[in-house]
Amino acid sequence: MEAIGAPAKMTKQSAARQQVLELIDRLGVGTAIPSERQLSVDLGVSRLTVRAALDDLAREGYLVRRRGSGTYVQQPKISQQLTMTSFSEDMRRRGMAASSKTLSLTRQLAGPRLGRFLNVSPGDDVVVVKRLRLADGVSMAIETLHIPANVVPGVEPRDLEGSFYELLRTRYGVEISTATQTIEPTVTNEEESAALGVPLHSPAFLFERTSRDASSRTLEFVHSIYRGDRYQIVSELTPS
Amino acid sequence: MEAIGAPAKMTKQSAARQQVLELIDRLGVGTAIPSERQLSVDLGVSRLTVRAALDDLAREGYLVRRRGSGTYVQQPKISQQLTMTSFSEDMRRRGMAASSKTLSLTRQLAGPRLGRFLNVSPGDDVVVVKRLRLADGVSMAIETLHIPANVVPGVEPRDLEGSFYELLRTRYGVEISTATQTIEPTVTNEEESAALGVPLHSPAFLFERTSRDASSRTLEFVHSIYRGDRYQIVSELTPS
Numbered sequence: 057m058e059a060i061g062a063p064a065k066m067t068k069q070s071a072a073r074q075q076v077l078e079l080i081d082r083l084g085v086g087t088a089i090p091s092e093r094q095l096s097v098d099l100g101v102s103r104l105t106v107r108a109a110l111d112d113l114a115r116e117g118y119l120v121r122r123r124g125s126g127t128y129v130q131q132p133k134i135s136q137q138l139t140m141t142s143f144s145e146d147m148r149r150r151g152m153a154a155s156s157k158t159l160s161l162t163r164q165l166a167g168p169r170l171g172r173f174l175n176v177s178p179g180d181d182v183v184v185v186k187r188l189r190l191a192d193g194v195s196m197a198i199e200t201l202h203i204p205a206n207v208v209p210g211v212e213p214r215d216l217e218g219s220f221y222e223l224l225r226t227r228y229g230v231e232i233s234t235a236t237q238t239i240e241p242t243v244t245n246e247e248e249s250a251a252l253g254v255p256l257h258s259p260a261f262l263f264e265r266t267s268r269d270a271s272s273r274t275l276e277f278v279h280s281i282y283r284g285d286r287y288q289i290v291s292e293l294t295p296s
Numbered sequence: 297m298e299a300i301g302a303p304a305k306m307t308k309q310s311a312a313r314q315q316v317l318e319l320i321d322r323l324g325v326g327t328a329i330p331s332e333r334q335l336s337v338d339l340g341v342s343r344l345t346v347r348a349a350l351d352d353l354a355r356e357g358y359l360v361r362r363r364g365s366g367t368y369v370q371q372p373k374i375s376q377q378l379t380m381t382s383f384s385e386d387m388r389r390r391g392m393a394a395s396s397k398t399l400s401l402t403r404q405l406a407g408p409r410l411g412r413f414l415n416v417s418p419g420d421d422v423v424v425v426k427r428l429r430l431a432d433g434v435s436m437a438i439e440t441l442h443i444p445a446n447v448v449p450g451v452e453p454r455d456l457e458g459s460f461y462e463l464l465r466t467r468y469g470v471e472i473s474t475a476t477q478t479i480e481p482t483v484t485n486e487e488e489s490a491a492l493g494v495p496l497h498s499p500a501f502l503f504e505r506t507s508r509d510a511s512s513r514t515l516e517f518v519h520s521i522y523r524g525d526r527y528q529i530v531s532e533l534t535p536s
Contacts, residue, residue: 078409116482116502169318235533241481241499241524242356259481259499262356265533284481293475293505 072101072109080118080129088126089119115259117285130285143189143197144219152191158213159186159198159251163205173266173277174204181205185216188251189280196287198251199280207275224275232275235267239289248281259284312341312349320358320369328366329359355499357525370525383429383437384459392431398453399426399438399491403445413506413517414444421445425456428491429520436527438491439520447515464515472515475507479529488521499524 076099079089089095092110096103110127113119120130147154162184171178185201201220203211208228215223224230243257252258261282267275316339319329329335332350336343350367353359360370387394402424411418425441441460443451448468455463464470483497492498501522507515 074407074409078407081409112485116480167314167318169314169321237531237533239479239529239531240356240527241501243483243497243499245352257483257497259483261481287480289479291477291479293477 068101068105069108072099072105073112075099076106076109076113077118080113083129085129085131087129089129091126115285120285142219142221144222147191150191153193154219155190155193156217157188157190158216159188161185161211161213161216166204170202170277173274174202175274176204183208183211185213187216194286195252195283197280197282198248199278202277202279203275220276230269230275232267233270235265237263237265239263241284242281244281252281252283254283254285261287261289308341308345309348312339312345313352315339316346316349316353317358320353323369325369325371327369329369331366355525360525382459382461384462387431390431393433394459395430395433396457397428397430398456399428401425401451401453401456406444410442410517413514414442415514416444423448423451425453427456434526435492435523437520437522438488439518442517442519443515447513460516470509470515472507473510475505477503477505479503481524482521484521492521492523494523494525501527501529 072095076089076095083089090098092103092106095106095110099106110119114121114127117130119127121127144154144156163181164184166174166176166178166180166182168178170182171180174180174182176182181204183201183203183205185199185203187199187201188195189197189199201216207230208224211223215227221232224232240262242260242262244252244254244260246256248260249256249258252260254260261280261284263278263280263282265276265278265280267278269275312335316329316335323329329350330338332343332346335346335350339346350359354361354367357370359367361367384394384396403421404424406414406416406418406420406422408418410422411420414420414422416422421444423441423443423445425443427439427441428435429437429439441456447464447470451463455467461472464472480502482500482502484492484494484500486496488500489496489498492500494500501520501524503518503520503522505516505518505520507518509515
């Protein structure tokens, strides 16, 4: 049986974590927190315990470490609702400037797997676009778009510097009607870490989305890696 | 400018990944995949490339490695819709037996941070419950419930072996009406890894949920870590 009604029992690390979280709330974004040595004295725990708590909080995006400078309170994460808004639209609504940088644009045969995702023949051409999504100039996500080539004839890398959904609408007269999205937690690989400017194996969201027009034609299969230190999903739940 | 219209350009690793994914689709759950040596010959790439692709696919939950035995195709992930269904209800609907194991139940003072989350005074008592959520006997998540003590007078660890929402309803006459949930990607720490039986720093979802009754009284603040190798979120999106 457990210590019901007994005095509070918390591990030292979770107590240290709690106290640092409260410190973060008081200090506000951009402020340096005290040194590990100082915190160890203030909180009455070992430096090892302080470091473990700070490591966790940095991984979770509450703190950011700047080499040779110190540890700072990080900006709150961007809270993303699960809607069909495009990244560009979404950032605009937050008063941030959205931009995209096309890293590569190639054509390839769909093959069996991609063919199935896009509902095209394995021998059909697919346009594959890798692009970086930025908010106020900061890399937020790296995205790989797969589009049946006949949906976007003549598309060029610079066409993808803005909103893809807007491009579909204005240039190709195509409107996305429904989409299925899966979300998984992952960690960044070398390519993603380099592109996003985060340490190797940083927590990230993996979004995969398949979008269709009103007649159920598949328009895109997108695979995106969103920085976990800058992004979260928020939803309001009501009874089902 | 990029290689538009040129022959397919994929890195060796992404080509190897694609081919292993297709192999996984053909082989089916529980089947052993060929050795790294064999795959290296079959795919015409180095063992290093094969290993990197398999590492990624194991981290993403497509494959599972069994020490001294080999690498197997993993079961598909449990696809979770974002609704207010309880874990117990949700697993039942999938034909899986849901159970919970209470790891600890303590009382503590709310303090400023938890007090704010629960909308109680910092000096009020809070019941803190750590429990493991299992599906068909397999650990899926570790959850920390924080409940204002006056919501659940006399609660004991064994009361939390089933659905907490059912307990609230049947024993305390309290019904959850709305909830706010945030989701972030994270990696498991030592305690979570041990409890869930996954390697240290495995990708995981961090869910935080605050639930209220119809009169906006806060009933719980829950912090849960869900295994990323066994869990994904699926949503159908429609234009906003």
